[in-house]
Amino acid sequence: MAVSVDGQWVTFSPPAGAVGLIGDVTDWRKREPIPVVDGAPLRLRLPRGAWVEYAWVDASGEAFADPDNAQRSLNPWWPYPRAAVVGEYARHPLWQMPDATRKGTAHRLTWEGTVFPGTRRVIVYTPHGYAGGPLPVYYVQDGVAFYRTGKLGDVMDRAAEAGLAPGAAFAFVEPGDRNEEYYLNPRYLEFLTTEVMPRVEGELVTASVRGLWGASLGGLISLFLGARHPELFSRVAAHSGAFIARPGATREGVIDTTTAGEWLLDELRANPPTHLTTSLDTGTLEWLTGPNRRMAGLFADLSLAHQYREYPSGHNWVTWREALPEAFLYLQGG
Known part of the structure; x- marks a missing residue:
C-alpha cells in the first residue's frame, strides 16, 4: 500500500529505489527530502481535510512517481x-453543480511581441450572450493554466447561470518567460497597456472596471x-x-x-492601495503561507477592502482551483 491514513497520521510506504520523500511537506525542492531509513515507512501528522502532493527521490536525486498510487494531481509542471x-x-458548492448550460465564448488572439520577444497568445472569454456594453475585465496571468486547469471561465458560467454573480470578461494572458515578466517587472505593465489591452478592449469588450488576477508569481505581479496604478x-x-x-534579487542565478x-x-505599508478591492x-502547506498571512494582516490593519482565505493544501492547482469560486464571487459582488 502506497499511502495509508489514520486520522491525522499519514504513512508513506517507500517503493523500491526510494531514498527520500519530497512534496508539499518539504516545499518540494526548497528543503531537503525527508530521508528513507532502511526502507521503513514515513509517518507524518497532517491537517484533517488536507490534500497533500508528494513524490519519491532516488539515489541520484531524481524525483519519480509513486508506482503504487494512482491518485494524480493537477500539477501541469511535472x-x-x-x-x-x-x-x-x-x-x-460551485464545483459540485452541473456544468452550466449557457457557456461563454472564447476568442483567441496571437501576435508577435515587441515589449517581450516571441509569439504572444491571449484567450478572451466573454459571458454567454454578450453583445457589447461595459463589464469588468480581468487580465489573468498564466492564462492557459487558468483557462484549462483552473477553469476560471467555467466558474463564471456556473455563478452567472445560478444567479450568484454577474458575468465578466477574462483576458487569459500566456507568459513568455514568466520569471522575467512577473518578478516585479514594471515593463510588464507596458506589455499589457500597449499590446494586450488594445487588442482586447474596444475590439472584443468594453471595460467598466479592470482587474488583475494571478497565482504565485502571477499573484505577485x-x-x-494593481497597487501602483489606480488609473488602470x-x-x-x-x-x-x-x-x-x-x-532584481537573484539566488544562484535565478x-x-x-x-x-x-x-x-x-511598499504597500508605506503606500496603501486604498483604491483596490483584493482577494487573497x-x-x-506551502512556504508562502506566512507572507500571505502578513499581507492579509496589513490589509486588515489598514482597513483596505479585501478578503483572505486559506485552504488545507499546497502551492498547486488543487488549492487555486478551489479558491477561484470565492475569489470570483467576492470581486464580482456575489
Whole structure:
C-alpha cells in the first residue's frame, strides 16, 4: 500500500529505489527530502481535510512517481506528483453543480511581441450572450493554466447561470518567460497597456472596471501593478502570492523567492492601495503561507477592502482551483 491514513497520521510506504520523500511537506525542492531509513515507512501528522502532493527521490536525486498510487494531481509542471487525502478535501458548492448550460465564448488572439520577444497568445472569454456594453475585465496571468486547469471561465458560467454573480470578461494572458515578466517587472505593465489591452478592449469588450488576477508569481505581479496604478486597475485576485521578492534579487542565478524578504509588503505599508478591492488566499502547506498571512494582516490593519482565505493544501492547482469560486464571487459582488 502506497499511502495509508489514520486520522491525522499519514504513512508513506517507500517503493523500491526510494531514498527520500519530497512534496508539499518539504516545499518540494526548497528543503531537503525527508530521508528513507532502511526502507521503513514515513509517518507524518497532517491537517484533517488536507490534500497533500508528494513524490519519491532516488539515489541520484531524481524525483519519480509513486508506482503504487494512482491518485494524480493537477500539477501541469511535472509528471511525478501523486496525492494523499487526509479524510475528505472539501469542494466549493460551485464545483459540485452541473456544468452550466449557457457557456461563454472564447476568442483567441496571437501576435508577435515587441515589449517581450516571441509569439504572444491571449484567450478572451466573454459571458454567454454578450453583445457589447461595459463589464469588468480581468487580465489573468498564466492564462492557459487558468483557462484549462483552473477553469476560471467555467466558474463564471456556473455563478452567472445560478444567479450568484454577474458575468465578466477574462483576458487569459500566456507568459513568455514568466520569471522575467512577473518578478516585479514594471515593463510588464507596458506589455499589457500597449499590446494586450488594445487588442482586447474596444475590439472584443468594453471595460467598466479592470482587474488583475494571478497565482504565485502571477499573484505577485498582479498586486504589484494593481497597487501602483489606480488609473488602470481597481481589483486584484492573488492566489498564493509569491510575496517573498525584491526587485532584481537573484539566488544562484535565478529569481529569489525564498530569501529576498517581503519588499512589496513594506511598499504597500508605506503606500496603501486604498483604491483596490483584493482577494487573497493561500494553501497552508506551502512556504508562502506566512507572507500571505502578513499581507492579509496589513490589509486588515489598514482597513483596505479585501478578503483572505486559506485552504488545507499546497502551492498547486488543487488549492487555486478551489479558491477561484470565492475569489470570483467576492470581486464580482456575489
